[in-house]
Amino acid sequence: MSLVDDKPGLSRAPAAQTDIDAMMLEIGRRARAAAAVLALASSEQKDKALHAAAAALRADTPAILAANAKDIAAAREKGLRDSLVDRLLLDAGRLEGIAAGLEVVAGLPDPVGATMAAWERPNGLKFERRRVPLGVIGIIYESRPNVTADAGSLCLKAGNAAILRGGSESYHSSTAIVAALHKGLREAGLPEDAIQSVPTTDRAAVGKLLTMPQYVDVIVPRGGRSLIERVQNESRVPVFAHLDGLCHVYLDAGADRDKAVAIAVNAKMRRTSVCGAAETLLVDRAVAAELLPPVAEALRAAGCILRGDAAARAIATGMDPASEADWDTEYLDAILSVAVVDGVAGAIEHINRHGSHHTDSIVTEDAAAAERFLSEVDSAIVLHNASTQFADGGEFGFGAEIGISTGRMHARGPVGAEQLTSFKYLVRGTGQTRP
Amino acid sequence: MSLVDDKPGLSRAPAAQTDIDAMMLEIGRRARAAAAVLALASSEQKDKALHAAAAALRADTPAILAANAKDIAAAREKGLRDSLVDRLLLDAGRLEGIAAGLEVVAGLPDPVGATMAAWERPNGLKFERRRVPLGVIGIIYESRPNVTADAGSLCLKAGNAAILRGGSESYHSSTAIVAALHKGLREAGLPEDAIQSVPTTDRAAVGKLLTMPQYVDVIVPRGGRSLIERVQNESRVPVFAHLDGLCHVYLDAGADRDKAVAIAVNAKMRRTSVCGAAETLLVDRAVAAELLPPVAEALRAAGCILRGDAAARAIATGMDPASEADWDTEYLDAILSVAVVDGVAGAIEHINRHGSHHTDSIVTEDAAAAERFLSEVDSAIVLHNASTQFADGGEFGFGAEIGISTGRMHARGPVGAEQLTSFKYLVRGTGQTRP
Numbered sequence: 001m002s003l004v005d006d007k008p009g010l011s012r013a014p015a016a017q018t019d020i021d022a023m024m025l026e027i028g029r030r031a032r033a034a035a036a037v038l039a040l041a042s043s044e045q046k047d048k049a050l051h052a053a054a055a056a057l058r059a060d061t062p063a064i065l066a067a068n069a070k071d072i073a074a075a076r077e078k079g080l081r082d083s084l085v086d087r088l089l090l091d092a093g094r095l096e097g098i099a100a101g102l103e104v105v106a107g108l109p110d111p112v113g114a115t116m117a118a119w120e121r122p123n124g125l126k127f128e129r130r131r132v133p134l135g136v137i138g139i140i141y142e143s144r145p146n147v148t149a150d151a152g153s154l155c156l157k158a159g160n161a162a163i164l165r166g167g168s169e170s171y172h173s174s175t176a177i178v179a180a181l182h183k184g185l186r187e188a189g190l191p192e193d194a195i196q197s198v199p200t201t202d203r204a205a206v207g208k209l210l211t212m213p214q215y216v217d218v219i220v221p222r223g224g225r226s227l228i229e230r231v232q233n234e235s236r237v238p239v240f241a242h243l244d245g246l247c248h249v250y251l252d253a254g255a256d257r258d259k260a261v262a263i264a265v266n267a268k269m270r271r272t273s274v275c276g277a278a279e280t281l282l283v284d285r286a287v288a289a290e291l292l293p294p295v296a297e298a299l300r301a302a303g304c305i306l307r308g309d310a311a312a313r314a315i316a317t318g319m320d321p322a323s324e325a326d327w328d329t330e331y332l333d334a335i336l337s338v339a340v341v342d343g344v345a346g347a348i349e350h351i352n353r354h355g356s357h358h359t360d361s362i363v364t365e366d367a368a369a370a371e372r373f374l375s376e377v378d379s380a381i382v383l384h385n386a387s388t389q390f391a392d393g394g395e396f397g398f399g400a401e402i403g404i405s406t407g408r409m410h411a412r413g414p415v416g417a418e419q420l421t422s423f424k425y426l427v428r429g430t431g432q433t434r435p
Numbered sequence: 436m437s438l439v440d441d442k443p444g445l446s447r448a449p450a451a452q453t454d455i456d457a458m459m460l461e462i463g464r465r466a467r468a469a470a471a472v473l474a475l476a477s478s479e480q481k482d483k484a485l486h487a488a489a490a491a492l493r494a495d496t497p498a499i500l501a502a503n504a505k506d507i508a509a510a511r512e513k514g515l516r517d518s519l520v521d522r523l524l525l526d527a528g529r530l531e532g533i534a535a536g537l538e539v540v541a542g543l544p545d546p547v548g549a550t551m552a553a554w555e556r557p558n559g560l561k562f563e564r565r566r567v568p569l570g571v572i573g574i575i576y577e578s579r580p581n582v583t584a585d586a587g588s589l590c591l592k593a594g595n596a597a598i599l600r601g602g603s604e605s606y607h608s609s610t611a612i613v614a615a616l617h618k619g620l621r622e623a624g625l626p627e628d629a630i631q632s633v634p635t636t637d638r639a640a641v642g643k644l645l646t647m648p649q650y651v652d653v654i655v656p657r658g659g660r661s662l663i664e665r666v667q668n669e670s671r672v673p674v675f676a677h678l679d680g681l682c683h684v685y686l687d688a689g690a691d692r693d694k695a696v697a698i699a700v701n702a703k704m705r706r707t708s709v710c711g712a713a714e715t716l717l718v719d720r721a722v723a724a725e726l727l728p729p730v731a732e733a734l735r736a737a738g739c740i741l742r743g744d745a746a747a748r749a750i751a752t753g754m755d756p757a758s759e760a761d762w763d764t765e766y767l768d769a770i771l772s773v774a775v776v777d778g779v780a781g782a783i784e785h786i787n788r789h790g791s792h793h794t795d796s797i798v799t800e801d802a803a804a805a806e807r808f809l810s811e812v813d814s815a816i817v818l819h820n821a822s823t824q825f826a827d828g829g830e831f832g833f834g835a836e837i838g839i840s841t842g843r844m845h846a847r848g849p850v851g852a853e854q855l856t857s858f859k860y861l862v863r864g865t866g867q868t869r870p
Binding site for chain 1: 567569570693701805810815819821824825864866
């Protein structure tokens, strides 16, 4: 996906860019105004909007599926791969899943208004740190139409206005879903501008969305690497982005054999295309001879191709040789690189050098080794005796997530409603002046 | 301050830029390596470094004052204004204040390692959200040499590596202070690279510092508006920035007269050059006739020039007329704009339109009006019956601050040690795989 035209002069007259800019500025202005209303909306009002939107999605199922059929027809005409067409596809079951997702978000606790901390100073001033919405959130995503409802509902729950810019492939589907969300907002007496979708597939709109810091507080890109890299490069607004999920499973000397097999297979093979899928297996040299053969066998039986370093290949059969590049490769496929390392220190060193600071797991019954790994591996999510595929907001109990952030600022790991908030300080005095 | 040369081709051969870039990349690489060590340093080790640095500052007083004398001589030669020369000046008393500041930071609780939240899921997975350092922090500041120690020590306390780029005016002073900080780090067995200062006054170094996201996690600019705007425009790294402090005091119908006078005078006149100084006084129309004359009189007696709207001038004498631009002006001087507004709703509307989302105060004995103001004014700090000049990390009990952020992301309001941290999720299982 190209966010801005490479040759705007060739593809579009300058007047069109001006029109797009004006349209985006107007969307931004309306979002900012809606955010001010949402920031003061009650939990009941926001949840009412979400329940009403779920009802509208169900009632509008025929219209939404008809809109989706247009997107699907266009996608087939463009010759999109079947896997991409499947991402676009809605049916009654998927739509019910989207509606149920809105109800899940409605059932989450409202993060806004919570007192995060309170203290008093010797001069009698009473301080409260209170959670407030972030403001306006721009979401840029590719084909999946469910993101429209997932992202819009989470933003609403946290009192933020959302500007949604879906991929051109899902344009009709997303527009129909947004219409249902608007019905929910209207029923709850909230402004429709709380959830706006950009009414054009022109890529210049994305360029403008990224450069309106006066109207947009944060950008969340959802999609492939090229989309996210372009957003990070062009944005003048903070970005919650997830770049790579180069996750590791480390089998320690103290590993239980059954857990090692189960976790390695699940972390790699449950779903290979998710960001929490393991890409590299590390095995402690002390137990590699015992542990690696059964683990490798189970992985191969599950359909996984293994690429090992020399030490791994000397122990287990049927591995291709791994090159240096393999340690830095996110396959998102049924391929796993395998290295033998020297204990937990070697594992930590390998992960901090080659990983993407996303999700990494240690398998061991040795509590000290586990705590060292959890402390010293510099990743958003570190696990002990559990699969890396738990890297998911739902599995964390967040109810829903707008993405997983590999950055360290503000949000890290799964981004749920609470991570879409900011805070303010309320200071209560009795006439204090500063000496 | 210009962060990058406007005409690099004219002022410097390309080779020099390449040298600067290489030097900055090396500083970044070393900072990243030091950050990995600091992240695992104990509280005792970090505090030992801070105490030893304070001792070194005291022991090195003659050398630091000699270095400062060079900066002062150069500043006078360049014809710097007396007020700017005073900002640069160190004497034994100021240096003792800097050393004592290091000890205050040492005495603060260590934010790193704290469990921020913990919960268990139905599948038995135990989740912990633990505070960890942010990583590498770049601080770009102007003339005050004390920032060198303040910023370096807060970064160290929170386990971060700091890259300091002070103004060219304080170059010798800052270098001498960093030498003392290095002594402290050495005594505690921590890497000197934990606090590096950029060993050149070449402005190209700043441009590079802003564009090394692989080595720098956040930039904190400290200085005037032009510095901060340039950092915000050029940075490819998140910025904790404080742009304007357009603060308001609102005198409500329920205000106590004595508190109104005391808070208005203190908020404006205690120090007019600080970001928490009030710039606009709002008075409820219902009580303006009673309240405004004594408040205006007290302000004038304290040396303040008043610029009022028509309603204010009809009530109180001796005011200049305010123009529309006055409502949007941060004077940082003994000037105050005065407007009559319709109750707390009118005050909130004025502040959210004209303010800078920094610090605003209501004076009232009416609890409902106060709570409405605190909730609905969209500022980092909102006060009830207290002076806006409390907008300061020390007054909040943070011990020290690296600045005040007017952004909404990650840090908002005073940025103390806790705001210089990130977090990670530790997940403890017993062999769980994801269904």
